[in-house]
Structure formats: C-alpha cells, structure tokens
Amino acid sequence: MKDLHRILNEITQLTTRIETDYPELYRSLDENPMTLPVSKHPHMDKVVMQEYLQSLKQLLEHYIDEHKAEKS
Template sequence: MKDTNQILTEIATITRNIEDNYPELTKYLNETRSTLPEGSNTSPTLNKEDLQNYLNELKELISKYKKDH
C-alpha cells in the first residue's frame, strides 16, 4: 500500500500533466479538491483515504477526457 508521500507525489505529477497537456481541464482541479488538511493550523493532518480518492478522481478525469476526445 502506498504511503502518504507517494500519493502526494503522484497527485503532483498528474496535476502537472493536466496543466501541461490538458489545460482545459484545470478548471476542474479546484472542484475536485477534497484533500485539504484537517485539524488546527498549527498541526494539520492529511487523511490518506481522502488523498487516494482525490488521486483516483484525477485519473478518472483524464481517462474520461481521453475517451471523449
């Protein structure tokens, strides 16, 4: 199973891919962003499950776009 840093790295890579190769999809990045840290500003935590879900949403976004174009 992936750790949080691996998931974050993959999210960053896919986000860059979208920005570089599918700029028309960047408008959806903010709409799908459900991974803001939880907790106080001094000790925020990232929910690994939420990060994995967001990663899956990004992959699905690209996949659906490629099928339609």
C-alpha cells in the same frame, strides 16, 4: 507515512501533466489557494488523498476518451 508521500507525489505529477498537456481540463479543476480548506486541521489522511488521486485519474481518463471519440 511513505504511502502518503507517494500519493502526494502522484497527485503532483498528475496535476502537472494535466496542466501541461490538457490546460482546458486543468482550468476546470478549479484548484487554487482560495479553495483550500480554512479549518486549522482539515481531515486529510491517506484514504482521502488516495480517493482524490483516483478521482483525478478518472477525470483525465474520461476526458481523453471523450476527445478520442470526437476525433473519430
């Protein structure tokens, strides 16, 4: 359970960083309450959340790399 809590904290910190430092990227995440699962018990375990965290990290890394290349 502590691992899941740590992952959720990392997701929160990363999305807050994206929202603050890269608002144009944050808008493209398209995350809002309307996109949350509607089923009563969606499958959201540690593995799923870890994969989501990794995808956010990759998205941010790719975005930063692209913008560094554009400025060069």
